[in-house]
Amino acid sequence: MSTAILPTGSWRRRLRAWRLTDALSLTWLGLLALAALALPLFLQLDTETMSATERLAGPSAQHWLGTDNYGRDLLARALSGARVSLLIGFGSVAAAALIGVPLGMLAGYLKGAVDAVISFVVDVILAFPGLVLALALASFLGASVSNVMIAIVVPMTPVFVRLAKAQTMSVAGREYVEASQVIGTRTWSIVVRDVLPNILPAVLAYALVSVGSAILIEGGLSFLGMGVPPEQPSWGSMINNGRIFISEDPRLVAVPSLFMLLTILGLNLIADRFLSPSAAATGGVR
Amino acid sequence: MKQPIFTLENGSVRYGHGHPDAVSDVTVRLYPGEILGLVGESGCGKSTTARAMLGLVPLSAGRLTLHGTPVNPHDRRLRAAVQAIFQNPAASFNPRRSLLDSVAEPLRVHGQGTARQRRERALEELDRVGVTAQMAARRPNEVSGGQCQRAAIARATILRPEVLVCDEPVSALDVSIQAQILELLAELRTEQGLAMLFISHDLGVVASLCDRTAVMYAGRMVEQGAATEIAGNPRHPYSVALQDAVPSLDLSDGLAPRIRTRTGADDVDGRLLPGCRFAALCPSATPECTAAAPVLAELAPRHEVACHHPFDPAP
């Protein structure tokens, strides 16, 4: 009974392979966060100084990744852009999850009228094209970091509601929830103690993937000039700026694109870890 | 005559409109110090009966009584007095909490003692059912099914309930472990004078543990009596067919089937028949059986059968 006989050879190898990509992803995200958040505390990232003589300069000791068409340091701008991207990515997902997950759990556990109302609102918001909503918000409210976040949070929240609802419904049918009902545990206590911890891995995995999409949406909006104001460097606006020079110097587009790609890939790989069978058994990251 | 502690009176359960009743007009009476076994095959309504008695599904008709007075399923009295053990040992514990935490939980819910006292009590209770402190610190998926089911018993008895509802508590266990759990339940009945409802699909388990046996078929109770009486002298044709079907370790040829059910009616849903629900399969069915549903009637003292033509062992 206690000896589970599993064909574990390949399983273990896969786990080890995962750990390498996990480590790489975590290292990249860690370095990026450190550079974007901690570095400015010690030295001023010079993102603005223009130089007529150093326009479109290649990498050098002074400018590690070279300069853009105004002679501004690309690395400094990319790291500064990382701040905006990470802030918008994590911030908007956190907001969407904090609003969406409790609503979804209520709908999934209580069912009935509560579910009907919440699900209706969710369906209405989901029927609204997200990009149009974001564009409308940006053009009415103007371009700013908080408006970009609102534009991302509004269409993202319903997805968290749905995810949390589906997960809650599956957990609520399990025997341990019934066991809690039988001993007389109050509903809110069951939701907090029995349901929430058991839907969290799935929610976290989805949240990480969503951070990636939020960063992409921010990039898209900024690229369209509807996102972060142009004076604030972001990966999207950098790509927009470099677009004109793509044939002369693809570096201007490549650098922010690469930052974006690595970041989103890293987030997705870590999210997979939460969804892998071993994680399901042990409850996510140990 | 003793007073039953906990009863389901003429209970019916229906899952959604347009479906036939999952359980129709079933009466279950539980007495202190007595185990009532409820047997039947999948879909016969035995688990639904248990769930209705636990207040996990609403009754569409009938009522629950505790000490002779009606209770509604959300009554706090019920929650302290009636506890349950489920089929799947590991699944009946929150996978993210230690067994000890889960066993102490009923005390917390009912506001008894300090955290430390609750822990002590839980360890005591676990020790009594044979779970060591070392095991208790583990999570449900880190211990064997037998250990988990012991912990489930500790959780169910820690409030000193009067009634224990066990829904297939040994079905997921190997026979050697199953016998351990049966022994433990038998001890509980004797020591704590618990009234138990014991649901099982296994006739052997019910025959060896229970004091009384009730047989369910297609949502109805078809036979009820002393466990030895049902094991030795079943009178409803379905009970006989069920007993015949259980493979016996006794290979002597005297155990040939006593009843041959009609073939070709396997897919008939008995719930939809107007009369006796077993009529389509029953070899002794007559027009009377398809016209009117038989009711439980006493054939012998404390032996009730719902059949127009009860099986006669010596015709």
Added chain:
Amino acid sequence: MTDGTLLSIKDLVVEFPTGAGTVRAVDHVSLELGYGERLGIVGESGSGKSVLARTAMGLTRPGTARISGQVTIAGHPVLELGERRRRALWGREVAMVFQDPLSALHPITPIGEQIAEAARRDPRTTRRQAAARAVELLETVGIPQATRRVHARAHELSGGMRQRVAIAMAIACRPKLLFADEPTTALDVTVQARILDLFDQLCAEFGIGLVMVSHDLGVVGRHTDHVAVMYAGRIAERGPVRAVFARPSMRYTSALMAAIPRHRAAEQSLPRPIPGQPPNLLAPPPGCRFGPRCGQASPRCHAEQPPLLALGDAPGHEYACWHPGEADR
């Protein structure tokens, strides 16, 4: 090609490497089965009965397990065959019926087509013949109105009917050997009885050899000729069913029989539990694997592994125990 034995397993060892060490699920097991004979392999979870059957059929992938020993089915050395030739055996020489028929059946393909497809594993069968065979097979396994039922889908059938369809698929190419891994465990007893009768009928009618894996001694008792009781990867006892049931000699066998509740006993008695738990296969006890749970164990039992010894009275009745005898029931 054939030498009288249908299935021969010699000194089979199956090991699974795990993160915590190596689990030896099958530990030096040898078995033989003649044409048309029926063998029951009985044991509790983790006894290795299922792994044994799957490995014998060639289903255990070498990538996941270390396998040594020999398996021969109707003259074919199963373990030495390459993937393609092994697959060619499946269906035509040997087939398997699983516990859960729903997972063995395709959810939307009509069952008739699935059976016909199974029949077409024999390259001599034409499409038309296969379709006719599907109807014939459904009748053989006792599904009424076969010509109509060929169009049914798996989810429209009851559990027992599904298992009948799975059996029809398994015997479609008239294999000589059928493995059945807990074929009735998911079914109700009344349905189980009818499926077991069907196995009896098929074995008698077509001379199919049967290996039935089960946790239930009772199931094996009336529906096989020989029984092998497994414990912790080893054979504890084996022999003709009646001999083993009448005189269980290895202490585990007798303890197991005493642990099974009796449903027709004249007097009520609780089954006798076996103390403790099955051993952890990552660190099995030395000597007899049952030693730590056995009431009769002596120092010798904890030191020396008992070999399979022949019991005088019935040919083929062997047990692995230093202190044989029936447990005091």
